[in-house]
Amino acid sequence: MFLVAAMAIPAAGSFGFSAPAPAAAASVPQDEKVGAEENVAHTIAGGEGALTLRRAESGYVKAHVTGLKLRSGDVLRISDPSGRESYTYTGVDDLDASPDATGFWAMSVTGEAAVLTLSGKDGGPASPDSTATVDKLTRGFTPAEFKAVQDKQTRSICGTNNYQDVACYQTSNPTEFARTKPVAKLLRNGSSLCTAWRVGPNNRSLTNNHCFTSTAGIEMWFNYQCPTCNGTTSTPTKVLAAKVLSTDAGLDYTLFEVNNFAAISGFGFLELDVRVPAVGERMYVIGHPAGKLKKLSLKDDQSPSGNCQVRAVRVNGSSPQSDISYMCDTEGGSSGSPVLSGNTHKVIGLHHFGGCPNQGVRIDLVAQKIGNLL
Missing domain, CATH: 2.60.120 (Jelly Rolls)
Incomplete structure (x- = not known):
């Protein structure tokens, strides 16, 4: 995840947000060392x-x-x-x-x-x-080392930390819970991490360009999540990245293949929602903030509705007007997480910046680059 130095002002609308103003693209990497x-x-x-x-x-x-x-x-x-x-x-x-x-x-x-x-x-x-x-x-890291790193990290928790283990929503939000399975922890050279996810039915996965552009030492950990709410254990299925198919710094994405695709094909896949989402549209983020067991960021105490919502669209990111913004809670390690519409339950953004509001690359722009590769 990145920390945005100059943050977007949320777009106007009937949701209590202020007038729109594009964010400056000044940002620095916020890698999560693990x-x-x-x-x-x-x-x-x-x-x-x-x-x-x-x-x-x-x-x-x-x-x-x-x-x-x-x-x-x-x-x-x-x-x-x-x-x-x-x-x-x-x-x-x-x-x-x-x-x-x-x-x-x-x-x-x-x-x-x-x-x-x-x-x-x-x-x-x-x-x-x-x-x-x-x-x-x-x-x-040992627990003590990890805590020391966390104490120094710039966090992108907006207000109260509202994300929870994905299993906590299995009964109350079964549709959102079902979308968590294709999302994986991405371990880079054994020392830092992002999030990645399967896109489409073929051997295709997506993360950020700032997470990696070369597959050497890149692992995906599927099923790195608690089987019960607030649990502590998991049994991940691990595969290695095999080949980069497309990568772009301006839209901050990397599309890639993995080895041993058969081992992860049963986790399903996410679909792209190739449109600009509406301001105020309900949304949610699935990922591995701070390298933790998989979390679902669905609630937002900064929103009038209490749910995560799109606050602004066509916000400046790595490219002009390339992003959407939201106050869903994220941390270092959330980079590459899918941002999904609460209406269609398809991906509308690729999370990459932190700063409250946090930002994701518009997936309609990414789809223009990778659609023929899926």
Whole structure:
């Protein structure tokens, strides 16, 4: 999310808003840091047992592997200590590997420890000639570190914080709740984050251009949400970004494909509402503010109706008149979140600026760029 230095004045209308005035486009990035990178030096060989990378109280551990040398039939497995979350590698072109110039970033493992094991065929011992080296890792902040970062972050909570776990609306707002499933947490290189979401029935996902323009080290975490209201646990499904299809700084979007699309196809998709929304139209935002379990921002104590509403349209953003504005609560990490109409339950904006009012890119403009790619 970005912090807007000069904010939009809400548009006039029958909702108690003041006269319209476009916002200035002066803004700075408001990246949400959620982890740290460390240099390490560990090498394992077949027959030597497992290597455990443990960082107490971390939310995840992500290893960077170099020098992976495997005899035929041998594999590298990276898992949590229980083995419930496990990824298998035979080379840098695996679906769960994100290659770079010196090796690859493995998929993150949820929890405070990642266990690396070299195995042979049928789970037997690997050849002593098979080796793997880990030269760095990223790990999630501890609760104390995360609180320290949050205390320094510029927040875009407008009035009282009204967003809630998506599960809190499962009964009262079933239509809005159903639209939360295609929305995912976007982890960038294991240390910062945004939000992204599936758009259309094909292998297409959308986020902000300022979140990424290259797929190296980009993960999507689907189902990163509480199964119950105010819960604390989740079992995410993780995939890696594979290819950027279109990106534009002026409209602050990136359209991309993922590896292993079959793993996330069951989460459904969102549709675009290619029009300029009306001032006062009810709307809502789905995302991962501050990297938290998925939230639905539906209520707004700054609005006369008590619901999130469009406050102004054709507001200056990264481009002239490119945005809509609203007072729905967001935080760092909300960048890339879909902004949906409360009437059509389709996407009318791509959230990217904070500052109260907060802003999203008009999806009718984005659709002109990506419509033929969906």
